[in-house]
Amino acid sequence: MTDVRTDWTRDEIADIYNSPVLDLIYRAATVHRQHHDPQEVQVCTLLSVKTGGCPEDCAYCPQAARYHTSVKVHKLMEVDEVLTAAHRARESGSTRFCMGAAWREVRDNRDFDKVLEMVQGVNRMGMEVCCTLGMLTETQAEKLKTAGLYAYN
Structure with missing residues (x-):
């Protein structure tokens, strides 16, 4: 697992903010599954x-x-x-x-x-x-x- 980032740029934050909500949910689920059992x-x-x-x-x-x-x-x-x-x-x-x-x-x-x-x-x-x-x-x-x-x- 990579370290938690705290060095986000404004452009990166704006990109996340402007992303479609379903894309964000998919990205979050992907990261979650990399570190946690999806059945728990x-x-x-x-x-x-x-x-x-x-x-x-x-x-x-x-x-x-x-x-x-x-x-x-x-x-x-x-x-x-x-x-x-x-x-x-x-x-x-x-x-x-x-x-x-x-x-x-x-x-x-x-x-x-x-x-x-x-x-x-x-x-x-x-x-x-x-x-x-x-x-x-x-x-x-x-x-x-x-x-x-x-x-x-």
């Missing part, structure tokens, strides 16, 4: 740890505060609730646990500290941990990585 899937679990009330106005997202949807606003879950859900996910066969929060950006406050605890706890269970929390600073990304984050969406 990774079981992942996604949990919304903070739901609704996002100040962004993404038209596709039911969590945006600007749209009238059936999504109810829930504050950030407690660490023990999240770890219980992660444990259930692992027992059900998940190897990756992803936590999503309806935020535009992460603030350095008690909530972010709780998210770091969640990441550490899930990581200690031996699961891959991913998050989607909105925009991050470089320092926040480093803190998440140090806590055991595997991927960020």
Whole structure:
């Protein structure tokens, strides 16, 4: 396997961006099959740890505060609730646990500290941990990585 590239040129990025979607799917499947058994899937679990009330106005997202949807606003879950859900996910066969929060950006406050605890706890269970929390600073990304984050969406 070749190393992951991080030196993409603007022309290469534009070429990918302008490619037909089915060509991109084919290329992605080809690369995937070079490195993974096409008959296997990774079981992942996604949990919304903070739901609704996002100040962004993404038209596709039911969590945006600007749209009238059936999504109810829930504050950030407690660490023990999240770890219980992660444990259930692992027992059900998940190897990756992803936590999503309806935020535009992460603030350095008690909530972010709780998210770091969640990441550490899930990581200690031996699961891959991913998050989607909105925009991050470089320092926040480093803190998440140090806590055991595997991927960020």
